[in-house]
Structure formats: C-alpha cells, structure tokens
Amino acid sequence: MPRSVKSMTELNTAYNNELRIAGIVEESIVDGPGIRFTVFTQGCPHNCVGCHNPQTHDFNGGRLTSIDEIFAQFKKNSLLSGATFSGGEPFCQAAVLYELGKRIKSLNKNIMVYSGYTYEQLKELSNEDTGIKNLLSISDILIDGRFEEAERDLSLLYRGSRNQRIIKLKNGEIAEIYPSDIEHLDIRVES
Ligand code: SF4
Numbered sequence: 001m002p003r004s005v006k007s008m009t010e011l012n013t014a015y016n017n018e019l020r021i022a023g024i025v026e027e028s029i030v031d032g033p034g035i036r037f038t039v040f041t042q043g044c045p046h047n048c049v050g051c052h053n054p055q056t057h058d059f060n061g062g063r064l065t066s067i068d069e070i071f072a073q074f075k076k077n078s079l080l081s082g083a084t085f086s087g088g089e090p091f092c093q094a095a096v097l098y099e100l101g102k103r104i105k106s107l108n109k110n111i112m113v114y115s116g117y118t119y120e121q122l123k124e125l126s127n128e129d130t131g132i133k134n135l136l137s138i139s140d141i142l143i144d145g146r147f148e149e150a151e152r153d154l155s156l157l158y159r160g161s162r163n164q165r166i167i168k169l170k171n172g173e174i175a176e177i178y179p180s181d182i183e184h185l186d187i188r189v190e191s
Helices: 005-013 067-075 090-105 119-126 130-138
Strands: 018-028 036-041 063-066 082-086 110-114 141-144 165-170 173-177
Touching (some): 018 090, 036 067, 036 090, 082 090, 090 110, 119 130, 119 141
Parallel strands (some): 036 082, 082 110, 110 141
Antiparallel strands (some): 018 036, 018 063, 141 165, 165 173
C-alpha cells in the first residue's frame, strides 16, 4: 500500500468542518453522469507516473474550506445530478467528505468518488478507519485504482487507464462492476 493505515487514520480522525481542496468545478459534464459538482481534494499519496494533476499531491497545498461553504454552493444549483469527489485522493479526507456527502444525499442527489486505491484496498483500510467505511457506505459509484500509464486509454468513459473500474456500490458493498468498455452510465440513488 502506498500509505500506511496508521497515517490514513490520523488524517481521517482529525475531522473537523474543514476540507483541503485543490479546486471545485461547479458544473462538470466529464466527471460522471449528468451535470455534476466536482470537488478536487488536495493531497495524494499514490504518485502515479503520468498523473495529470501533480499539483494536487502536496498534503499542505491547495486551500482549506469548510463543508458548510461547499454545501451552500452545491445547493444553489437545482440542475445538478450529484457530486463527484476527485483528487488528489479523496479517501485521505474520507471523514469530512462523508459529512459533506451525507448532506448532498439528503437532497436526493448521488455521489461518485474516485480513488487511487482499489475497492479491496479501501475495504481493508476501512477495518481501521471509520471515515473510509462511512464514505464507501454513501457512495453510489466508485472509480477505483491508480492511473497506470501502460494501460492508458483515452476512449474510456470517466477513466484514464484500463485497470480502473467503475463500480456500483450499495451500502459500501459491490452491487455491480460495469464492463470496461461501458459507453453510458446512469446512476440511481439507492435508498
Ligand atoms: S491517484 Fe490520481 S491524483 Fe493521485 S497520483 Fe494517481 S492519478 Fe494523480
């Protein structure tokens, strides 16, 4: 694993209302189905060769903002289908993203999350990290795995490399893994 469970846990138990972000795109049509509010978290331990967002790696970079502020921004746009948490590595700030995600889900909107960890790695980390467990539990779609340059494929829906999977989750468990060559994704919010 690129980062130890201990240090992930330290990051996640340091929960307050603040999230360290690289930026926000208020209306995105490339980070999942429909019109999405994309939060790019700051800080990533993976160091994938060929990463397109190296400015998001520094855990002290970006800027701090409150989830109150982000949620207020989200609520202004009724046309949004949901939010996408991208990065950086969103699961390094899982506890605070869970709090934000819960509020977004209360509006009957969906949550899609990217991670450089695989689902299986996240499940293992979640044994010691409630934030990770909780964030998985409210995520409708997980796009998992590092960006692998040898597997790079620009034709893939919402992904950069073939090893990355689009996984439908229900209560944190895998409901479906979509075919790699899927061309269209429809997210239904599970209750
Ligand atoms: S997980 Fe994403 S942000 Fe992190 S190094 Fe890999 S491609 Fe870049």
